[in-house]
Amino acid sequence: xxxxxxxxxxxxxxxxxxxxxxxxxxxxxxxxxxxxxxxxxxxxxxxxxxxxxxxxxxxxxxxxxxxxxxxxxxxxxxxxxxxxxxxxxxxxxxxxxxxxxxxxxxxxxxxxxxxxxxxxxxxxxxxxxxxxxxxxxxxxxxxxxxxxxxxxxxxxxxxxxxxxxxxxxxxxxxxxxxxxxxxxxxxxxxxxxxxxxxxxxxxxxxxxxxxxxxxxxxxxxxxxxxxxxxxxxxxxxxxxxxxxxxxxxxxxxxxxxxxxxxxxxxxxxxxxxxxxxxxxxxxxxxxxxxxxxxxxxxxxxxxxxxxxxxxxxxxxxxxxxxxxxxxxxxxxxxxxxxxxxxxxxxxxxxxxxxxxxxxxxxxxxxxxxxxxxxxxxxxxxxxxxxxxxxxxxxxxxxxxxxxxxxxxxxxxxxxxxxxxxxxxxxxxxxxxxxxxxxxxxxxxxxxxxxxxxxxx
Amino acid sequence: xxxxxxxxxxxxxxxxxxxxxxxxxxxxxxxxxxxxxxxxxxxxxxxxxxxxxxxxxxxxxxxxxxxxxxxxxxxxxxxxxxxxxxxxxxxxxxxxxxxxxxxxxxxxxxxxxxxxxxxxxxxxxxxxxxxxxxxxxxxxxxxxxxxxxxxxxxxxxxxxxxxxxxxxxxxxxxxxxxxxxxxxxxxxxxxxxxxxxxxxxxxxxxxxxxxxxxxxxxxxxxxxxxxxxxxxxxxxxxxxxxxxxxxxxxxxxxxxxxxxxxxxxx
Numbered sequence: 001x002x003x004x005x006x007x008x009x010x011x012x013x014x015x016x017x018x019x020x021x022x023x024x025x026x027x028x029x030x031x032x033x034x035x036x037x038x039x040x041x042x043x044x045x046x047x048x049x050x051x052x053x054x055x056x057x058x059x060x061x062x063x064x065x066x067x068x069x070x071x072x073x074x075x076x077x078x079x080x081x082x083x084x085x086x087x088x089x090x091x092x093x094x095x096x097x098x099x100x101x102x103x104x105x106x107x108x109x110x111x112x113x114x115x116x117x118x119x120x121x122x123x124x125x126x127x128x129x130x131x132x133x134x135x136x137x138x139x140x141x142x143x144x145x146x147x148x149x150x151x152x153x154x155x156x157x158x159x160x161x162x163x164x165x166x167x168x169x170x171x172x173x174x175x176x177x178x179x180x181x182x183x184x185x186x187x188x189x190x191x192x193x194x195x196x197x198x199x200x201x202x203x204x205x206x207x208x209x210x211x212x213x214x215x216x217x218x219x220x221x222x223x224x225x226x227x228x229x230x231x232x233x234x235x236x237x238x239x240x241x242x243x244x245x246x247x248x249x250x251x252x253x254x255x256x257x258x259x260x261x262x263x264x265x266x267x268x269x270x271x272x273x274x275x276x277x278x279x280x281x282x283x284x285x286x287x288x289x290x291x292x293x294x295x296x297x298x299x300x301x302x303x304x305x306x307x308x309x310x311x312x313x314x315x316x317x318x319x320x321x322x323x324x325x326x327x328x329x330x331x332x333x334x335x336x337x338x339x340x341x342x343x344x345x346x347x348x349x350x351x352x353x354x355x356x357x358x359x360x361x362x363x364x365x366x367x368x369x370x371x372x373x374x375x376x377x378x379x380x381x382x383x384x385x386x387x388x389x390x391x392x393x394x395x396x397x398x399x400x401x402x403x404x405x406x407x408x409x410x411x412x413x414x415x416x417x418x419x420x421x422x423x424x425x426x427x428x429x430x431x432x433x434x435x436x437x438x439x440x441x442x443x444x445x446x447x448x449x450x451x452x453x454x455x456x
Numbered sequence: 457x458x459x460x461x462x463x464x465x466x467x468x469x470x471x472x473x474x475x476x477x478x479x480x481x482x483x484x485x486x487x488x489x490x491x492x493x494x495x496x497x498x499x500x501x502x503x504x505x506x507x508x509x510x511x512x513x514x515x516x517x518x519x520x521x522x523x524x525x526x527x528x529x530x531x532x533x534x535x536x537x538x539x540x541x542x543x544x545x546x547x548x549x550x551x552x553x554x555x556x557x558x559x560x561x562x563x564x565x566x567x568x569x570x571x572x573x574x575x576x577x578x579x580x581x582x583x584x585x586x587x588x589x590x591x592x593x594x595x596x597x598x599x600x601x602x603x604x605x606x607x608x609x610x611x612x613x614x615x616x617x618x619x620x621x622x623x624x625x626x627x628x629x630x631x632x633x634x635x636x637x638x639x640x641x642x643x644x645x646x647x648x649x650x651x652x653x654x655x656x657x658x659x660x661x662x663x664x665x666x667x668x669x670x671x672x673x674x675x676x677x678x679x680x681x682x683x684x685x686x687x688x689x690x691x692x693x694x695x696x697x698x699x700x701x702x703x704x705x706x707x708x709x710x711x712x713x714x715x716x717x718x719x720x721x722x
Contacts, residue, residue, distance in 0.1 A: 029534060165473055166631075166658075172473025175466075179477045332533050367501035367628050368533055368567050373494070396476035396486060396494055403629025405498070413484040447481050449470075453463040 001058045005049045012046035017054065017062035021120065022303035023047035024127045026343050030291045030304045030334030037303070051124050052094035059120045060089070064302035064310075070252045071262050076118050076313035084116035093124045100125065100137050100354075107140050114141070114356045119250070119309035122351040126305070134346040135386040141353035142387060145282040145321045147242065148219045149187050149424035151389050152358050157421040158390035159412040160322070160360070161186035161220075164401035168195045170208050176395055177212060178449040182436055183409035184416070185393030187427035188322060188360065189243060189285065191223040195401055202226045203239040210240035210277070216452070219426035221278065221321075223285055228260060228268050235275045243321055244272040245285045250310030253298035262314075269318050282321035287362070288312070289326040290344050291334025304334060305347055312352040312359070322390065323357050325349070327379070328365035329404055338375030341365060345379045349388055360390035364406035373397060373405060380407050384415045391415070413442055474631050497630035504570035504625070504633035505529070509601070517577055519563070519599040520553065522546035526602040539604035542611070546600075550614045557595035559587050559677060560617035564603030566636075568625030574634040575659060575666050579623055582670035587677070605639050605653070612644030619677050619686075620644050626657065634660040638673050642686035652687040654680075 003020060004013040014020045022036035024047035031037030038044030060080075063073045088096070096113075099105055114122075126134060144152040151158045163176030173192060180186050190209050194202055202224045209222035221242035224231065228246040235241055246265065249255050272283045288311035293299040299307060308325065315323050325348035328341040335341045345361055352359030363379040365371035380391055397408035415421070422428050422440045431437035436446040445451065462478075470477050479490045486494070506529055514521045523543040526532035532539050542550070561583055563576050580597065587594060595617055600607055608622045619642055626635040637657040641648060654676060659669040680686050683693045 033535060163475075165475070166663075169472050171469050172475065175469035175473055175477055176475050178469070333536050336534065367498070367630075368505045372498060394475075396479060396490060398476055398494065398497070398630045400474045400629065400631050403627060403631070405630065408486070410481060410484055410486055413481075417484055442484060449478055450463045450466045453465050 002053060003050060005046050007042065007046050007049060010042070012043060012050070014047065014050060017058065017120075018064045018302055020047050020050050020054070021064065021123060021127070021306050024051045024124075025303050025305055026127075028290070028304060028334065028340055028344065029332060029336035030294050033333055034294050034299055034301070034303075036301060048128060052097075052128055053092055054124070055089065056091050056093070056096065056117070056121050057089040059093070059124055060085075060118055063118065063120055064306050065251055065300045070300070072250060072252055072255070072310050072314050075262055075317055076310065079313070079316060080118065081115035084112060088113060088116055093121070093128060096121070097125045097128045100140070101133065105140070107142060110141050110354070111356060114354050117355060119313035119351075119355065120306055122312070122354045123306040123309040125354070126347050126350050129350065131343065131346050131382070134350040135382055138350040138353045138386040143353055143356060143358040143389070145358045147221045147278055147280045147282055147321050149221070149426045151188050151322065151424055153425070154387065155421060156424055157384060157388070157412070157416050157419075158188035158360070158424050158427075159185035159393040159409075160188040160390055161190045162193070162392045162394050162399065163190070164193050164394070164399055166195060166401050168192075168201055168205065170204070173205070173208065174212070175449060177209070178452045179395060180393050180409050181218070182446050182449055182451050183393070183413050184423055184431055184437060184442065184446070185409045185412050186218070186220050187424040188390040189221055189223055191225055191243075191245070191285070193225045193402055197226045197230050199230055199233045199237065202230055202234045203237060206234065206239045206241050217430070219424070219430050225287075228264065232268055232271055235271055241272065241276050242278050243283060243285045244268055244276065245287070247292075248286045248288050248311045248314055249292045249296065249298070250307030250314070251293050251298050251300050253300070254293040254296040257296040257298060262317075265318065280321075282319055282358075284318045284320040285322040286311070286315045286318075286320055287324055287326050288315075288348070289330045290348065291330040294334065295330060305344070308348055309351040309355065312355045312357045315357050316355055320358065322360060323352060324360040324362050324390070325352075326362040326364065328369060328371060328376075329362065331366060332369040335369070337370035338365070338372070338378070341369070341371055341375055342379045342382070345383060346386065349383055349386055353387075358389050361388050362392045362406050364392070364404055366404045376405065376407060377411070380411060380415060381418075384419055384421070417441055494630065500570075501628040501630060501633050504568040504628040505533075507569045509565050509569045509572050509599070513573060514599045517580060517597070517599075519597045520549065521599045521601060522549050523601045524603050524607055529602065532602040536604060539602050540606040540610075542607065547614065550611065553596035553598075553615060556616045556618075558592040558618050560595035560598075560611070560615055560620045562598035562600055562608075562611065562620070563623040564600035564607070564625070566603065566625035567627040568633055568635070570628070570633045571625035571636045571660065575636055575661075576623065578666040579636070579659070579670060582666065583621070583673060586670060586674045590674070590678070592677075608639060608641060609644050609646050609648045612641070612648070613646045618643060619680055621673060621677065632660050632662060635663060636660065638669065640673065640676055640680065640686060642680045642684065642690070652689070654686050654690060
């Protein structure tokens, strides 16, 4: 294993695989804050050269957090398909990259290879990709999941309806759901971020969405994004829950700061299977985001992009229905501006898909980042071209509970019509049946929330 | 684009949320008016984050200004640790401030100068009046420029207050840029952690009004004095007293997600 390279007459040496991974990252404020990003542009490129020559076996032997110290490392390593791994362990990262992009490499072949990859390998190959490489490569990696709707099919784009309210008011939430549905949002999920993380409130919101879905026979699923332990208590008390949510981080220590570990997630997965409303294989929903480990002081001197890939490696254990990065939400100390947010969003989607996880994205930004809605538009358009499974849908892109901006109901409809994509097939049938959509486009009757009240 | 007459009942639903609903469309896009409204609200939020609280405002309220190691807003945003640590001159200035008060009050810009300008005066004067009326001895009123929540601990280690209430400008949303949070802690030290604080958030005219917030904060301070605790310890003591048995470690709500120093979990 060689950790140095001579470039333009200068030798660059690195102390470890972890250091190479950190220095090879595109510029991110979080890596700079942690003191592990490249100190010069040339050093960054030198690290990419070194990384390109490492083999997959080198990366497996050097996870950014040692197996003995971290259960996330152990979960990912234990999940490797050893038979496939033996076929590709000698490949260099550069060879893997070119193989992924080659015309002769099929989606099925990538899907099979992905089962032998650790998070560090997925992160490494993405560090050798330009933005367009990440878009083109990810497009070859569809990951399809199924609950009441089928999400991630080629030619389809889904939307998680996010009808948040600053006080969890049921009428206000209902109004946002009505508006979202008549724009064609909600085929991935109707998922509420609760303001009040308490069993009684979570149960009430689950009942509200469950009853609405039943009454209008909408092919979709409900979820209230409280802490997993609150949702488990609600489930135990009989709340009607389709999908179970939790935020993930890429190290055991950071997950502990979230109040979770693998044992708890295992228990949660078993519980939603037994007590949830759906009898399906895909029942979990995870959110992630570059920088959460550093913000918890638990980044183990690893770069935020590799740690993000480890979240997907952990998610893989649970065969989730939905996984998305909340890419611009963690804050400008981790992703400073629109350029960094766009880059990270493309990386996250690519890495997740390569690891076989059904990636969607919350293309978003907070008001203390150097970013605006134009950056959100750019990222969402590129990710749609990349085959992203779903985006968020929020009224006019303004989340009045979480106080940040992301993609709107309008954006979901626009992205579909722009690139000729349809909603999930079951949901499209529902829209067409009610005259809200025809030939993949909103009808004149669509986009009016009063439609629901006129039907009753 | 013409639309059918709104059915009865819709107005009541729409009135129950500040979300931007029933705004129509231009093709699949926002109409010009909605788009321009959105841009105006974003510009206001950016202004709240990036602008400075004028020194004249600090003087007019009779506050003593101290600074953190973050010299500019840009530094403050890029390197959170700087906003949690006092500048050397601030440490010197604090030596001359009143020690061991019953209650130390302070305000910091955090992520919104606008919040301080809009609601700071009403909160500080209301709190001062009510606390003095209860017989509490107050510390020197402080304004901390470019501060984050944890700067409370370093100040606490110098001043040694019984209770420390720090008002912090919250990360602005499009709906309001005027929201503050109160972080209240019993006997802060350099070793204090997030669960040691009790937070009252969403303080602004359209949320928890400054008048109601003053009452809530004073009640909270009285409770902390009675129990000799804050944060999760206070919550446990409170529920133990209510149920007559040991506490069950009540979880904090996540309403602090917008506050300046809180990790926004989703």
